[in-house]
Amino acid sequence: xxxxNSILLGTIGAYRDRFHQYQASRSFEQRxxxxxxxxxxxxxxxxxxxDLGANGSGVTAMKASGLNVSAINVNVKxxxxxxxxxxxxxxxxxxxxAVQYLKIAMDIAADLGxxxxxxxxxxxxxxYAFQVDHIQQWRWxxxxxxxxxxxxxxxxxSIEYKAYESRNHIILPSMGKTLHLCDRVGAKNIGVTMDVxxxxxxxxxxxxxxxxxxxxxxxxxxxFNDNDRGADWDMLPAxxxxxxxxxxxxxxxxxxxxxxxxxxxxxxxxxxxxxISATFEIMENLEKLRDKIGSETLEGAIRxxxxxxxxxxxxxxxx
Numbered sequence: 001x002x003x004x005n006s007i008l009l010g011t012i013g014a015y016r017d018r019f020h021q022y023q024a025s026r027s028f029e030q031r032x033x034x035x036x037x038x039x040x041x042x043x044x045x046x047x048x049x050x051d052l053g054a055n056g057s058g059v060t061a062m063k064a065s066g067l068n069v070s071a072i073n074v075n076v077k078x079x080x081x082x083x084x085x086x087x088x089x090x091x092x093x094x095x096x097x098a099v100q101y102l103k104i105a106m107d108i109a110a111d112l113g114x115x116x117x118x119x120x121x122x123x124x125x126x127x128y129a130f131q132v133d134h135i136q137q138w139r140w141x142x143x144x145x146x147x148x149x150x151x152x153x154x155x156x157x158s159i160e161y162k163a164y165e166s167r168n169h170i171i172l173p174s175m176g177k178t179l180h181l182c183d184r185v186g187a188k189n190i191g192v193t194m195d196v197x198x199x200x201x202x203x204x205x206x207x208x209x210x211x212x213x214x215x216x217x218x219x220x221x222x223x224f225n226d227n228d229r230g231a232d233w234d235m236l237p238a239x240x241x242x243x244x245x246x247x248x249x250x251x252x253x254x255x256x257x258x259x260x261x262x263x264x265x266x267x268x269x270x271x272x273x274x275x276i277s278a279t280f281e282i283m284e285n286l287e288k289l290r291d292k293i294g295s296e297t298l299e300g301a302i303r304x305x306x307x308x309x310x311x312x313x314x315x316x317x318x319x
Contacts, residue, residue, distance in 0.1 A: 003287075005280055006043045006070035006262040007035050008223075009051055011234075012273050015266045022268040028058050032065040034273050040280035043068035045118070045262050047075050048105040056108050069114040070260035071158065071193075071221060074105045077123040077166060087144035088124040088137040088171060095140060102148040106155040116260075118193045118221055120160035125167030137171055142184050149187035158220035160193035163202040165232060174202050175209040182218050191220035195264060196248060197227045197234060200241065207247040214255045222252070224283065225264045234266040236275065237282055243314070249283075249290055250298055293317045 009031045015023040026034070028051045035044050044067050052058040052072065062069065076086035076098045084090065086098035105117045124141065126132040148157050159181070163173040172178045175192065182190045192213050199206040213219035226240045227233040238245040261283075267275040290298070293314065301310035 003283060004042045004070065004258075004260045005040050005283075006045050006260050007038065007041055007276055008045045008073065008262055008264055009035065010047060010073075011264065011266055011276060015268070015272065020268075023266075023272045029061050032061060032067065035067060036065060038273060038277050038280070040277075040284070041067070043070040043260065045070050045073050047073045048101065048108060048117075050075055050078075052105075052108055056104075056111075059108060059111065062112055069109065069112045070262055071114060071116040071118045072105045072109045072112075074101050074117050074119040076101055076119060076121060082123050085124045085137075087121055088132075088140045090133075090136075095144060099144050099147050102144070102157065103151045106148065106151055106157070109155050110152070115154060116156040116158055116220060118158040118160055120162060120193070120195075121172060122162060122166045122170060124172075125164075125170040127168040141171055141181060145181065145190055146185050146187070149185055149190045153187075153189055156189045156191060156220050158191050158193045160195055160198065160221075160223070161202075162195070162198045162232070175199065175204060175212060179213065179216050179218055182216070188217075191218035193221040193223060194219060195223035195225070196237070196245065197223070197225040197232050197264060200227055200229050200244075201232050203229070205247075206244055207251045210248055210251050210257075211255065214257065219255075219257065219259075221259060222257070222261050223264045224248075224261060224279075234264050236265055236279055237263070238286055246286060246290055249286055250295075253290075289317065 012031050012034050014025040035041055046052055046062060076082055081094055087095060089095050109117050145157060159172060159178050161172040161174060161178040162170050164170060178192050194209055194213055196206045199209050224237045226235040226237055228240055263279045265275055265279050297313055
């Protein structure tokens with residue numbers, strides 16, 4: 001398997017939490033220049049509207065960079081108007097604005113030679129019992145993605161699910177519920193971005209979710225990172241879950257996935273561009289480790305189903 005590596009441009013810009021800012025702010029143009037200098041970079045994932053401008057003012061810079069676009073990440077969460085939700089906001093006008101963001105991003109994606117947008121509706125959900133109308137929220141979500149999918153069939157709409165953050169409970173918290181929404185929409189160009197870190201905090205097995213999404217014909221995009229399942233820390237791939245990451249790579253090859261792979265990796269320590277460069281090298285070496293162990297051994301472990309025998313061989317491969 002040959003990865004088409006994509007950089008989420010936010011990962012080489014400012015990074016802050018509630019207490020500190022860890023990385024310096026950089027303009028869109030600066031981040032594009034840095035991305036071009038990182039080895040193994042095949043494309044980038046810019047954000048609409050923050051990177052590309054509400055009216056596409058950043059498109060010229062994106063084209064001038066010469067970088068491919070894996071997908072446009074549509075941000076319908078951070079602006080104040082989305083405080084009470086975007087695609088499920090009780091205000092029909094705000095819901096319409098959120099859908100318009102999706103449609104504009106789809107048009108820009110096509111203009112940039114990409115066939116996909118990705119969106120993580122993190123502000124759509126609830127914090128307390130009796131805070132929202134669950135029936136209406138679900139219907140609004142279906143309606144929003146139905147409108148987006150119908151806007152143009154040549155651009156895919158890939159939904160990135162997450163269990164929590166910004167809301168305590170997000171309307172699309174798992175692979176299963178997201179695939180159910182895709183089926184309710186019914187369009188062929190609606191699918192899923194499988195973020196390994198998001199699968200982990202949802203208590204999922206990333207490899208299993210890859211298999212399920214692929215079988216449904218909805219696996220459009222993959223984000224790699226890692227965490228301790230306690231929170232979405234966006235750590236370096238395999239830094240915590242080595243074997244689960246390797247298993248995910250094994251299934252991506254087994255299933256013939258040939259789409260883009262992006263990396264939601266943020267760093268508090270050291271240079272963030274260096275962290276992305278290291279991420280690419282880590283992924284390349286994980287591929288080599290998978291090949292060193294060999295498909296026959298890995299397939300045998302699955303068929304045998306005896307962990308004591310399997311891990312004897314897996315650990316040997318590390319020596």
